[in-house]
Amino acid sequence: MTDALLTISDLSLGFRGEAGFAHILDGVNLTMRPGEIMGLVGESGCGKTTLARAILGVLPRAALELRGGAIGFRGTDMLADGAAQAAIRGRRITFIPQDPFSSLNPVFTIGEQIDDLMKWKSPRRGEGGRWPALLAPYGRSRRAADRAAVIETLEAVQLPQPERLLRKYPHEVSGGQRQRLMIAMALLPEPDLIIADEPTTALDVTIQAQILGLLRRLASERGVAVMLTTHDLGSAWEICDAITVMYAGQDVEAAPVTEFFRAPAHPYTNKLLASLPDAEGGGAMTGIPGEVPDFLAPPPGCRFAPRCERASAACATRPAQTPRGPGHLVRCVHPVAAPVHAEAEA
Amino acid sequence: MRRIEIILSRLLWLIPTLVGLVVVVFFIANVVPTDPARIIAGENATTEQVEALRAELGFDRPLWEQLGIYVRDLATGNMGRSLYTQRPIADDLAHRLPATLELTFAAIIIAIGLGIPLGVVSAVKRNSLTDQVLRVLSVSGLAIASFWLAMELQMLFSTRWGLTPLNGRISGFGPDEITGFFVLDSLLTWDMESLGGALLHLLLPAVTLALPAAATILRFTRAGVLEVINSNFVLYETAMGLPRGLIIWKYVLRNALISTVTQIGLIFGVLFSGAVVVEAVFDWPGLGTYAVQSILQSDNKAILGFTILVGVVFIVVNLIVDILHTFIDPRTLK
Known part of the structure; x- marks a missing residue:
């Protein structure tokens, strides 16, 4: 696994509150290769966003309780080395937020916000001295080179009239344009990995496909890996190379995208796929009976067991990741043998 | 609305506001049964x-x-003659206005200089020991009676330690008068001796006036920062790795100041009219002492003139606040 870009191993964490310890992430394993577009799929509240924020190191520190595991990024232990993580954040790993409407600062122009980003995170930035944040210098030649890169990138995300856009305030541009802007800002530091947390949820359906297509194309062109969290298997199918499914804070199955849709092995994955409306419009949507477990008192072992018709006593211990095919890992004692979904299609 | 339109519409509103102010104040002044x-x-x-x-x-x-x-x-511009000084009231007020404005400006600068940074620190380190201490101090700052604080400061700094003058605005003649603001005039004439004297005389009354104001500004800034600090754009800026200092002192503070600036405008008006007590204790030759004399003499027209002037200052400060808002929060220009 020396070629891995991001390796999350056995990550366990949660939040301590008045009601007790909410055990959000339970022994999560996940690997990403450079340039790979990975869909992190699961229902709302399954821990996708927590995992994304853990990688970025922006979880609320007061309540956070780390139970174990590691996040390795190109050989750096992100959880152990705070300074290294701070250097990576915004530079080697960037972020596309869920809600482009509230993620830009309303009282500064777009240009000023991009300028500050470039001042601190431009790939042309050397080792800056120990200046206080508000007084740090921003050399003229680097500023000009950065500005050229900004214009180039804004054009690449198909934002018209970039010079004019930079003088505008966030409330003066549309949601779709703002999300294009967030993509541009994520690309500008020339990172190795972009974490896109449900980047299209807040947008109109008509714009969602455009934005995802744009993200896919630019990431491929520039060789940037993307971790896309989504609850929408359809968009994951369209733009991802690989998919990892999470259920209630556990990774249950990971596979390359074609293998994933051809031969889903975990019972939860199968239920999830079966709950999708059919392409022909036929076939009733089937929900999954039962409820997502309470994070304050999760079931032992596989957290899907209480809702799983295949579950047995053995499920009270969490199974290890078992290979099912090239790059296909599943955590299940009773995996689905036949590719049910593929048969249905045939 | 564009900025110029906002300013013009506010200026137009000045006219009915001023007329209303004069009429109300005039009748109230004449209700008082004095002869x-x-x-x-x-x-x-x-x-x-x-x-x-x-x-x-x-x-x-x-x-x-x-x-x-x-x-x-x-x-x-004719406000009538003062029954007491026998001089035109407008002249009296104009002559004393710089003293009070200088005191008020000094106080508001001290209050902002203390209140905003401490408010930010208090919010960022909320529930820490620093925060608790600041909150207790700010409650005390509001609760202390200014005449008591003034006398305590006088006893310590002037009487016991001899560091500052006891009262008055300047010893000796003061700087050549250009604007009537002693600090400004001594700077303009490069009269360092007067500048030092003016600043020393200003110190205690300005601090007395400033402390309750600083406490209010601290509380508003703290609330403003807390309101903003958990918003999505702060999460985004943090996730993109911008330095904490930049996020707090630039991106969060500007948002937090939107409500604080309104408050500072109101406080300025309160300080201006509230200078009466502090001026009395420190024998400061401003509008406050003039107002007190006028009331004691039943000098109705002088009281009327003073009240209208205070009203005008309130209106002008609010106009400035409205204009400042268009700079701090571009959404007002929508």
């Missing part, structure tokens, strides 16, 4: 003499007619 003519005429005057004086001063006319005359005169 200025009798006071001026003195104890030994006969009724005929008082009546004659009353007719001469125009006090025998109907109230609405007096108001008409007053407004007509006011439009030309």
Whole structure:
């Protein structure tokens, strides 16, 4: 696994509150290769966003309780080395937020916000001295080179009239344009990995496909890996190379995208796929009976067991990741043998 | 609306506001059952003499007619004559206005300089020991009576340690008068001796006036920062790795200041009118002492002039606040 870009191993964490310890992430394993577009799929509240924020190191520190595991990024232990993580954040790993409407600062122009980003995170930035944040210098030649890169990138995300856009305030541009802007800002530091947390949820359906297509194309062109969290298997199918499914804070199955849709092995994955409306419009949507477990008192072992018709006593211990095919890992004692979904299609 | 449109519409609103202010203040001043003519005429005057004086001063006319005359005169900058100093009230006020404005400006600068940074620190380190101490201090700052604080400061700094003058605005002649603001005038004439004297005299009264204001600004800034600090754009800026200092002191603070600036505008007005007590304790030759004298003398027109001036200052400061808002929060220009 020396070629891995991001390796999350056995990550366990949660939040301590008045009601007790909410055990959000339970022994999560996940690997990403450079340039790979990975869909992190699961229902709302399954821990996708927590995992994304853990990688970025922006979880609320007061309540956070780390139970174990590691996040390795190109050989750096992100959880152990705070300074290294701070250097990576915004530079080697960037972020596309869920809600482009509230993620830009309303009282500064777009240009000023991009300028500050470039001042601190431009790939042309050397080792800056120990200046206080508000007084740090921003050399003229680097500023000009950065500005050229900004214009180039804004054009690449198909934002018209970039010079004019930079003088505008966030409330003066549309949601779709703002999300294009967030993509541009994520690309500008020339990172190795972009974490896109449900980047299209807040947008109109008509714009969602455009934005995802744009993200896919630019990431491929520039060789940037993307971790896309989504609850929408359809968009994951369209733009991802690989998919990892999470259920209630556990990774249950990971596979390359074609293998994933051809031969889903975990019972939860199968239920999830079966709950999708059919392409022909036929076939009733089937929900999954039962409820997502309470994070304050999760079931032992596989957290899907209480809702799983295949579950047995053995499920009270969490199974290890078992290979099912090239790059296909599943955590299940009773995996689905036949590719049910593929048969249905045939 | 564009910025210029906002400013023009606010300026247009000034006219009805000022008219309303003058009418209300005029009638309130005349409700008070005093008889200025009798006071001026003195104890030994006969009724005929008082009546004659009353007719001469125009006090025998109907109230609405007096108001008409007053407004007509006011439009030309004439506020009538003070019964006490025998000088035009407008001149008296203009002569004393710089002293009070200088004191108020000094106080508001101290209050902002203390209140905003401490408010930010208090919010960022919320529930820490620093925060608790600051919150206790800010409650005390609001609770302390200013005349008591003034006298305590005088006893410590002037009487015991001899560091600052006890009262007054300057020792000696002061700088050559250009604007009437001693600090500004000494800078303009490069008169360092006067500058030092003016600043030393200013220190205690300004601090006395500033502390409760600083406490209010601290609380508003703290609340403003707390309101903003958990918003999505702060999460985004943090996730993109911008330095904490930049996020707090630039991106969060500007948002938090939107409500604080409104508050600072109100506080300025309160300080300006509230300088009365502090001026009295420190013998500061400003509008406050003039107002106190006028009230003691039942000098109605002087009180009227003072009240209108305070009202105008309030209106002007609010106009400035509205304009500042368009710079701090571009969404007002939508």
